[in-house]
Each structure stands twice: as C-alpha cells, then as structure tokens.
Amino acid sequence: MQWTRKDLLSLYDLSGDEITYILDTAEEFKKVSERRVKKVPALRGKTVVNFFVEPSTRTRVSFELAEQRLSADIVNMQAQASSLLKGETLLDTVKNIEALQVDLVVMRHSAPGAQAFIAQHLSCGVVNAGDGAHSHPTQALLDIFTIREKKGRVAGLNVTIVGDIIHSRVARSNIWGLLKLGANVTVAGPATMVPKEFESIGVRVCHNLKDALKDADVVNMLRIQRERQTAGFFPSTGEYSKFFGLNHDTMKYLKPDALVMHPGPINRDVELTGDIADGPNSVILEQVTNGLAIRMAVLYLVGCVKK
Amino acid sequence: MKEYILKNARVIDPGRNIDSVGDIGVDAEGRFAEPAALKNAEVIDLAGKVIAPGFIDVHVHLRHPGNTLAETIATGTAAAAAGGFTSIVAMPNTKPAADTVGSIELLHRLAAKDAVVRVLPCGCMTIGLAGEEMAPIGSLKSAGVVALSDDGKCIQDHALMRRIVEYAKAFDLPIMDHCEEYKLAEGGVMHEGKWSVLLGMNGIPAAAEEIIIARNIIFARQIDWKIHMQHVSTAGSVKLLRAARAEGVKVTGEATPHHLTLTDECIKKFDTNYKMNPPLRSEEDRLALIEGVADDTIIVIATDHAPHTRTAKEVEFDYAPCGIIGLETAFSVCYTELVKKQVINLPRLIQKMTTGPADVLGIAGYDMASGKAADFVVIDPEAEYVIDKNTFKSKSRNTPFDGRKVSGKVIMTAVGGKIVFRV
Numbered sequence: 001m002q003w004t005r006k007d008l009l010s011l012y013d014l015s016g017d018e019i020t021y022i023l024d025t026a027e028e029f030k031k032v033s034e035r036r037v038k039k040v041p042a043l044r045g046k047t048v049v050n051f052f053v054e055p056s057t058r059t060r061v062s063f064e065l066a067e068q069r070l071s072a073d074i075v076n077m078q079a080q081a082s083s084l085l086k087g088e089t090l091l092d093t094v095k096n097i098e099a100l101q102v103d104l105v106v107m108r109h110s111a112p113g114a115q116a117f118i119a120q121h122l123s124c125g126v127v128n129a130g131d132g133a134h135s136h137p138t139q140a141l142l143d144i145f146t147i148r149e150k151k152g153r154v155a156g157l158n159v160t161i162v163g164d165i166i167h168s169r170v171a172r173s174n175i176w177g178l179l180k181l182g183a184n185v186t187v188a189g190p191a192t193m194v195p196k197e198f199e200s201i202g203v204r205v206c207h208n209l210k211d212a213l214k215d216a217d218v219v220n221m222l223r224i225q226r227e228r229q230t231a232g233f234f235p236s237t238g239e240y241s242k243f244f245g246l247n248h249d250t251m252k253y254l255k256p257d258a259l260v261m262h263p264g265p266i267n268r269d270v271e272l273t274g275d276i277a278d279g280p281n282s283v284i285l286e287q288v289t290n291g292l293a294i295r296m297a298v299l300y301l302v303g304c305v306k307k
Numbered sequence: 308m309k310e311y312i313l314k315n316a317r318v319i320d321p322g323r324n325i326d327s328v329g330d331i332g333v334d335a336e337g338r339f340a341e342p343a344a345l346k347n348a349e350v351i352d353l354a355g356k357v358i359a360p361g362f363i364d365v366h367v368h369l370r371h372p373g374n375t376l377a378e379t380i381a382t383g384t385a386a387a388a389a390g391g392f393t394s395i396v397a398m399p400n401t402k403p404a405a406d407t408v409g410s411i412e413l414l415h416r417l418a419a420k421d422a423v424v425r426v427l428p429c430g431c432m433t434i435g436l437a438g439e440e441m442a443p444i445g446s447l448k449s450a451g452v453v454a455l456s457d458d459g460k461c462i463q464d465h466a467l468m469r470r471i472v473e474y475a476k477a478f479d480l481p482i483m484d485h486c487e488e489y490k491l492a493e494g495g496v497m498h499e500g501k502w503s504v505l506l507g508m509n510g511i512p513a514a515a516e517e518i519i520i521a522r523n524i525i526f527a528r529q530i531d532w533k534i535h536m537q538h539v540s541t542a543g544s545v546k547l548l549r550a551a552r553a554e555g556v557k558v559t560g561e562a563t564p565h566h567l568t569l570t571d572e573c574i575k576k577f578d579t580n581y582k583m584n585p586p587l588r589s590e591e592d593r594l595a596l597i598e599g600v601a602d603d604t605i606i607v608i609a610t611d612h613a614p615h616t617r618t619a620k621e622v623e624f625d626y627a628p629c630g631i632i633g634l635e636t637a638f639s640v641c642y643t644e645l646v647k648k649q650v651i652n653l654p655r656l657i658q659k660m661t662t663g664p665a666d667v668l669g670i671a672g673y674d675m676a677s678g679k680a681a682d683f684v685v686i687d688p689e690a691e692y693v694i695d696k697n698t699f700k701s702k703s704r705n706t707p708f709d710g711r712k713v714s715g716k717v718i719m720t721a722v723g724g725k726i727v728f729r730v
C-alpha cells in the first residue's frame with residue numbers, strides 16, 4: 001500500500017492496514033539502530049521542528065534521536081521559551097514556524113485536538129506526540145509493535161490495560177489501535193477512573209483486577225498520578241496498589257507467559273513492584289527501543305509523503 | 308410613514324388564535340389597522356407567505372458595551388431583524404455589567420441611537436455577576452429592566468438566591484437563570500458522556516444543570532414566583548420541569564436551536580463552533596428536549612446569541628470561549644428540525660418565538676390586533692437555501708450551521724410598521 005497522510009494525529013483515523021504498514025516499516029528501521037553507524041539518509045535535507053508545548057523528556061528524546069538517525073535537521077522548541085508566553089496564539093506560532101519552510105512539526109500539547117486544529121491550517125506535516133488525554137499514537141504503535149514482535153500476532157489476543165484510563169491518552173490510542181487489529185481489549189481500574197462508556201466501542205470494563213487479568217496475554221500498567229488522589233478519584237496510592245497493582249500476589253492471576261508492559265515512567269511499587277518491572281515477563285525496556293523504530297517509521301512515512 | 312396593506316398572507320397570530328389567509332393593514336403611525344380603514348395604502352402581495360407577530364428573543368448577548376469587536380448594538384440588532392426578531396432581551400454580562408441604573412440608561416441611549424429592533428434591558432441579579440451581593444433590583448426596575456439574570460454565571464449560594472427571588476417578586480421581575488453547579492461543572496469543556504470519555508476531554512455532567520433546576524423549582528414553589536430556566540439541555544431537566552409545571556409551579560424553560568439539533572458527537576472534529584455552555588448533550592438528551600418542546604414543557608425558543616471574534620474562537624478547543632451566534636439561523640433551523648419533521652406545526656413554533664417569550668416577560672396581549680404596534684415578520688415557508696455565514700449581518704461568524712441546507716426563510720421584518728429587514 002501507499003502512505004497518503006501528511007499528518008499522524010490519532011489511531012482513530014487510521015485503518016488496520018495503515019497501522020500494519022507502519023509496524024512493518026518500523027521493523028526495517030529497527031535494524032538501523034543495531035548497526036555500528038546508526039544513520040540513514042531518509043530525511044536528509046528535511047527540517048523537523050519539535051514543538052513541546054507540554055513538556056516531555058522521554059518522548060522528546062526518542063523523537064529527537066529518531067530524527068537524527070534519519071539525518072533530518074532539527075529545531076527544538078518548548079512553550080516556556082516561545083512567544084506563547086508573550087500571548088501569541090498557537091496558530092500564529094505554528095504559521096510562523098511554517099514560514100521558515102519546515103517539513104514536519106512534532107508537537108505535544110496539553111489540550112486535546114490541538115494538533116488536529118493546527119494541522120488543518122498547515123501544509124507541512126504534523127505528528128502528534130500527545131494531546132492532553134486524547135491521543136498518543138506513537139506510544140500505542142510501539143506498544144502494539146512490541147506485542148506483535150513477542151507474540152507473533154495481535155488479532156485474537158486478550159490485552160488488558162490497567163490504571164487511570166479516563167485520563168490516559170496512552171489507553172485511548174492503544175484501544176483504537178488494538179481494536180482495529182482485532183485484539184480483545186479490557187480496561188481495568190477503580191470505578192472512578194474506568195467509566196462504562198468504553199463498552200460502547202466493544203471494550204470490556206472491569207473494576208476488579210483478578211477478573212481483568214484472567215486469560216490476559218498482555219497487561220499494560222499505566223502510571224498513577226498523585227494529583228488524582230487529591231482530586232478524590234481514589235483514597236491513597238497504598239489502596240490503589242493493594243487492589244490494582246501488580247505484585248507477587250496479583251501476578252498469580254496472570255498466565256505465566258503473559259507480557260507485562262508499561263509506557264513509563266514507572267512508579268516502582270505503586271503500579272507494579274520493582275521485581276516485576278525487572279522480571280522475565282516485563283518488556284518495558286524493549287518498548288523504549290521499539291519506540292525509536294516506530295518514530296523513525298512514522299517520521300519517514302509522513303515526511304516523505306507525496307504532496 | 309406611508310400606509311400599506313399586506314395581502315393574501317397566511318396570518319398566524321397565536322395571541323388571538325388565528326391561522327387563516329387574510330389581509331393586514333399598517334397605518335401611518337406604524338400600528339396594525341383594518342385594511343378597509345386605510346385610504347392611501349400601498350399594497351404588498353404576500354400570497355403563499357406567512358405573516359406573524361415579530362419574534363421575541365429573551366436571550367441575546369449584544370456585547371455592547373465591552374466587546375464591540377465581536378458585536379455592537381447596531382450589528383446585533385441588524386442580525387435580529389434578519390432573523391425575524393423585533394424584540395430582544397439584552398443579557399447583562401456586558402463590561403461593565405448591567406448592575407447599575409447608569410448601565411441601563413447607557414443601554415437605552417445606545418439603543419435609541421443604533422438599534423433597529425426593540426432592545427429590552429435585563430438587569431443583573433448580583434453585583435458584577437459575582438453571586439455575592441444583591442444588585443439594586445428596585446432601581447434597575449425603575450430604570451426599565453424587564454427581567455433579572457446573572458447569565459453566564461449562576462448564584463451558588465442558595466440562601467442568597469432565595470432572597471433575590473423573594474425580593475424580585477415584589478418588583479414584578481421574572482428571574483432568568485443559567486443553571487450550573489460550579490463544582491460539578493469545573494474543568495469541563497463538553498458534555499460528560501460517551502464522547503467525552505472517547506475523546507479524553509473533561510466533561511460537564513447533566514447533574515450540574517439538573518441540581519440547580521431542582522433548587523430553582525423549590526424556590527419558585529415556596530415563594531410562588533416566576534423562574535425561567537435558560538438554555539435547558541438535559542433529559543433530566545425536562546423531566547423536572549414537566550413535573551413542576553404539572554403542579555402549577557411558575558417555572559418555564561427555553562431551548563436553543565443548537566441544543567435541539569446538535570449533539571456531543573459533533574465535538575470529535577474539535578471545531579470550537581460546537582463549544583458552548585451548557586454543552587451539546589447526548590442524542591437521548593436532544594430527543595427528550597424535542598419531546599419537551601412538543602408537549603409544551605418548553606414554551607420558549609431562544610438563541611443565546613453569543614458573538615465571538617475569529618481570534619477568540621480560533622484556538623485550542625479547551626481554551627476557546629463558549630458560545631455561538633444564532634439570531635440569523637434560529638427560525639430556519641427550527642422550521643427544518645421541528646416543523647418539517649412534524650414535531651410541532653408552524654403555529655406552535657411561532658408561539659414559542661412570540662407569545663411564549665411574551666408570557667415569560669409578563670407581556671400580555673402580544674398579537675397583531677388593530678391599534679397595536681406593527682411588529683411583524685414575514686416568512687416564506689417554501690424557501691430552501693444553504694446557510695452562508697458570509698451573508699450575516701452580525702459582526703461575528705461563530706456558527707455551526709454554515710453550509711447547512713434548511714427550509715423556511717424570514718423575508719421581511721418590521722418594527723412599529725417600519726421595515727427593518729427585507730430579502
């Protein structure tokens with residue numbers, strides 16, 4: 001198939017075939033990072049602006065490395081150091097960036113739909129590195145890539161995502177991607193953070209960890225934020241860990257060959273214990289490696305798309 | 308002024324229970340008159356058209372003074388005229404707010420100079436709409452306000468709300484309340500439901516509106532006074548209103564054309580022309596609202612016309628101000644969605660835009676009987692057209708209805724016999 005999109009905004013927009021195409025492309029790029037000279041000229045001469053309106057360390061470094069390995073020219077911008085502080089609108093800021101003849105903007109923003117909004121007004125490509133709780137397509141793609149690599153397939157697998165689902169862009173993107181590739185998806189966590197409305201798109205909703213983990217081939221543990229505790233979503237991280245954390249006892253609910261995943265950064269002994277994070281079921285660090293390959297694939301596809 | 312006779316129109320006059328083809332005269336003083344009494348009249352043939360009393364919109368933001376980049380009294384009233392409205396109630400959340408006699412007198416002066424339709428002032432319930440101290444309600448009444456509202460805001464202190472309702476009753480001022488419980492609504496940018504969950508946006512639960520509707524019903528019952536619920540949007544609110552009205556409590560409700568036509572699913576485009584407060588709700592809520600219109604639980608259609616500049620609205624969805632314009636699209640959207648789809652017939656739609664709002668404001672006898680001021684609207688029920696925001700008289704363009712194919716068009720509007728809009 002031929003890649004035709006100038007932007008990558010959300011997995012909701014993509015077909016199963018397009019997602020598979022990205023995964024296949026990433027497989028090729030994964031090999032680049034295993035060579036002695038970790039560089040290909042795929043984006044040579046192209047300019048990429050990393051515009052992180054919402055701050056990030058890991059995703060930004062991952063995108064930056066991906067861009068460098070593709071030989072692109074890079075500019076990094078952060079909100080605190082931009083004219084947004086002077087009251088310039090987001091649209092004016094990105095139009096000014098576009099006027100510098102850049103080819104791609106990789107953006108993270110705390111407002112859902114911000115990238116979709118600017119993409120309509122820009123002729124250069126936009127890659128969504130996260131927009132509020134709405135979407136984080138490259139994270140879901142790397143999660144799904146990891147699953148496919150380890151399990152040989154995605155269709156028919158039982159994947160459970162545990163945590164603060166309602167506030168999670170990682171959960172949402174994973175849900176769309178996994179459903180489009182034919183996986184069975186379960187979301188689990190406290191009732192205040194895992195609303196029944198997800199059932200309307202064919203996702204199973206569980207407020208009990210044992211039920212959620214039984215028969216799971218993959219479990220993806222999400223980070224719990226302390227702010228949710230002060231906002232009244234759950235009483236304490238202690239109680240959260242007891243009922244929804246992966247520990248020596250709750251691991252027994254899982255099949256022995258189940259994958260344990262986490263988008264990072266992990267709170268050891270909150271979502272999962274240190275032993276499990278470092279244990280044989282964990283693929284957490286491989287997710288990070290795969291993230292680089294996925295981002296190279298995405299940047300290559302949208303960066304080289306025929307206008 | 309030249310006399311004229313409007314001939315052969317279908318005259319729909321809900322106030323006098325008239326729906327028949329006939330002729331209506333307008334005399335030199337701009338009052339309705341028997342055609343036979345006019346000696347020198349120009350004849351305007353309106354065969355196939357409908358003539359009705361001019362529409363009354365009890366919920367309009369004119370933005371003047373304070374945000375005249377978005378709208379002025381001149382442009383806002385021109386938009387009203389284009390929509391068939393001959394009287395509009397100006398919401399008090401201007402800058403400065405309409406919480407002093409001075410602000411009301413300014414509005415009168417500006418309207419006298421610039422308005423092409425009747426502008427009825429609405430006073431604040433509380434000073435600065437802050438929900439803390441009662442505004443000078445008696446003086447505002449003397450200055451000419453027709454109602455009280457803190458629209459945009461909602462008094463959270465129930466004890467204060469109770470005192471205001473009691474006090475306002477003695478001055479014969481109806482209360483119009485924007486029903487929103489702040490803690491439940493906090494941080495929300497759209498309806499809390501399936502779509503806010505799928506999109507990862509903070510939601511405003513229906514409960515935020517319903518809790519205040521319930522509180523208002525209790526006070527209306529206890530004090531026996533008139534509380535009008537602005538922009539009702541949820542099924543639960545309709546249910547509460549229906550039960551209260553069945554008992555005879557003096558509560559009324561209004562629905563906007565957008566809440567009757569659009570739902571929260573529209574937000575998936577992240578287009579800020581779908582962002583307003585209260586938000587677009589679920590399909591179930593929309594259908595319950597339509598049922599409320601059909602069974603007269605909701606007796607008023609009002610636009611909540613809320614102009615915003617392109618600069619203000621062309622931002623990330625979370626940061627965009629709430630509100631859309633509505634004066635110039637209200638009739639056609641409602642005709643298409645309610646009359647063509649046989650929810651209510653045309654006379655009942657006209658009722659909800661004329662005698663219904665007149666009742667809320669305590670205006671008796673709002674009709675086209677001879678001797679009354681000739682405020683009327685002429686409608687072409689057969690017209691079909693595509694809404695084009697570039698033709699709007701409003702200064703603003705923040706509408707979700709641009710490009711929408713609709714039926715029924717306002718083709719003429721007159722205030723005091725003077726034609727203020729003609730296609």
